[in-house]
Amino acid sequence: MTRKARILIGTVVAALVLSMAAIVTLAAVELPIVRSRMQGLGFDLSYDNHPYNGRFTFVRVKFEPTRWGRGPYEWGLDLKWNHDYPQAERNLMTILKHHTLIEPNMERGNIYALDDPELFNYPWAYLCEVGFWNPTESETESLRTYLQKGGFLVVDDFIMEWQWYNFETQMRKVFPEHQLIELDVSHPIFDTFFYIETLDFEHPTLPGVKPVYYGLFEDNDPTKRLMLIANYNHDIGDYWEWSGTGWVPIDISNEAFKLGVNYVIYGMTH
Numbered sequence: 001m002t003r004k005a006r007i008l009i010g011t012v013v014a015a016l017v018l019s020m021a022a023i024v025t026l027a028a029v030e031l032p033i034v035r036s037r038m039q040g041l042g043f044d045l046s047y048d049n050h051p052y053n054g055r056f057t058f059v060r061v062k063f064e065p066t067r068w069g070r071g072p073y074e075w076g077l078d079l080k081w082n083h084d085y086p087q088a089e090r091n092l093m094t095i096l097k098h099h100t101l102i103e104p105n106m107e108r109g110n111i112y113a114l115d116d117p118e119l120f121n122y123p124w125a126y127l128c129e130v131g132f133w134n135p136t137e138s139e140t141e142s143l144r145t146y147l148q149k150g151g152f153l154v155v156d157d158f159i160m161e162w163q164w165y166n167f168e169t170q171m172r173k174v175f176p177e178h179q180l181i182e183l184d185v186s187h188p189i190f191d192t193f194f195y196i197e198t199l200d201f202e203h204p205t206l207p208g209v210k211p212v213y214y215g216l217f218e219d220n221d222p223t224k225r226l227m228l229i230a231n232y233n234h235d236i237g238d239y240w241e242w243s244g245t246g247w248v249p250i251d252i253s254n255e256a257f258k259l260g261v262n263y264v265i266y267g268m269t270h
Contacts (some may be wrong), residue, residue, distance in 0.1 A: 045074075045075050046075070047108070049110040049112075049118075050108075052118075053105070055104055055105050056102050056103070056104040056105070056264065057104065057105045057109060057110050057122055058089040058092065058093060058104070058105075058109030058110070058126065059109060059110050059111075059112060059119065059124060059126065060081065060085060060089065060109050060110070060111050060112075060125070060127075060128075061111075061112065061125050061126065061127040061153075062079075062081050062111050062112065062113055063080075063081055063114070063127075063134075063135060063139070065079055065080040065081065065129070065133070066132045066133075066134050067080075067132055068080060068132070074086065080131075080132040080133075081127070081128060081129060083128055083237060083238075084128070084157075084237035084238060084240065084241040085109075085111075086107075086108045086109065087240075087241045088238075088240040088241040089108060089126075089240075090106070090107060090108065091240045091241065091244070091257075092257065092260045092261075092264075093105070093107075094106070095257045095261060096261060099261065100193065100261065102264070102268075109126075112125075113139065114139035114140075114142045114143045114146070115136070115141075115142040119142070119146060120146060120149070120151075123150060123151055123152060123267060123268060124151070124152050124264060124267040124268060125146075125151065125152070125153050125154070126153075126154045126156065126237075127153060127154070127156070128155070128156045128157035128235075129157050129158060130155055130158050130163065130166065130170065130230075131158045131159075131160070131162065131163025131164075131166050131167065132166075133167065133170055134166075134170065135173070140173045140174050143174050144174045144175065147174075147227040148218075151227070152226075152227065152263075152266070152267030152268075152270070154229055154231075154263050154267075155167070155228060155229065155230035155231065156234065156235060156236055156237050157234070157235040157237055157238070158230075158232060159206065159209060159232075164232055167232075168180060171228075175216065175220075177220060178216055178220045179220060180214040180215070180216055181214060181215050181216075181217065182212060182215075183214065183215045183229070184199070185197070185198060185199050187215070188266070189215075189226060189229065189263065189266045190262060192262045192265045192266045192269070193258075193261050193262050193265045194258035194262055196255070196258060196259065196262065199211065199213060201252050201255055203234055204238040204239055204242070204248050204252075205238065206233075209233050210233060211231055211233045211234035212233055212234075213229060213230070213231060214229070214230040214232060215228065215229050216228040225270050226266065226270065231259075236259055236260060239252060239253040239255075240253070240256060240257065240260060243257070
């Protein structure tokens with residue numbers, strides 16, 4: 001190697017080191033600023049909710065996650081609850097409009113905290129990334145009341161044992177005596193509108209991970225109303241968001257839409 005080449009390589013390495021140092025410094029400076037602003041706003045970011053009009057509305061539950069930062073999601077932040085927003089709800093609402101008699105509010109869904117009184121105007125809600133969910137006492141009590149009064153909650157996008165453990169722990173605060181019961185394809189929710197032949201399809205980004213579906217029942221009785229369905233080791237929101245892009249197989253995204261439609265129809269009729 002010539003002396004000129006060694007000098008050139010040394011210059012490039014030095015530049016890379018300085019660039020990395022700048023990135024680290026930027027992260028150290030900017031993230032606390034964003035964090036303080038977020039806390040000051042109470043996570044009320046820039047979004048518009050549909051005013052109540054009697055139509056079906058996709059409701060997304062927001063919460064203060066135990067860990068978050070910058071990310072490739074809405075508002076440039078990885079808040080956990082904002083994964084797949086707003087494209088997932090737009091695409092599911094399009095499927096509902098075209099294949100059922102439901103006339104949903106289009107373009108976007110509404111976003112509410114669990115203890116927002118407005119949540120009780122909407123009988124169906126979606127909660128994701130519960131591995132990072134630690135509801136306040138007010139949110140816990142409100143969720144209990146919401147489900148007991150007929151609300152239906154879809155829980156999605158969580159994997160690995162530690163995330164399951166956190167979800168189970170938080171739900172025990174909501175219903176201390178209730179058990180999360182594994183569902184199979186024979187449950188009516190899988191035949192409410194579309195007939196789901198099998199639940200055997202993979203996580204959209206983690207090949208080999210097999211989804212498992214759990215339910216929480218009224219009075220802890222599997223013969224009664226299903227109040228909550230949890231898609232463990234799954235992320236049907238990803239399938240909804242990326243459908244039509246070529247990033248996920250069409251046949252599997254179709255199955256995810258079938259699940260979504262069934263969840264809506266079941267939640268609205270039970």
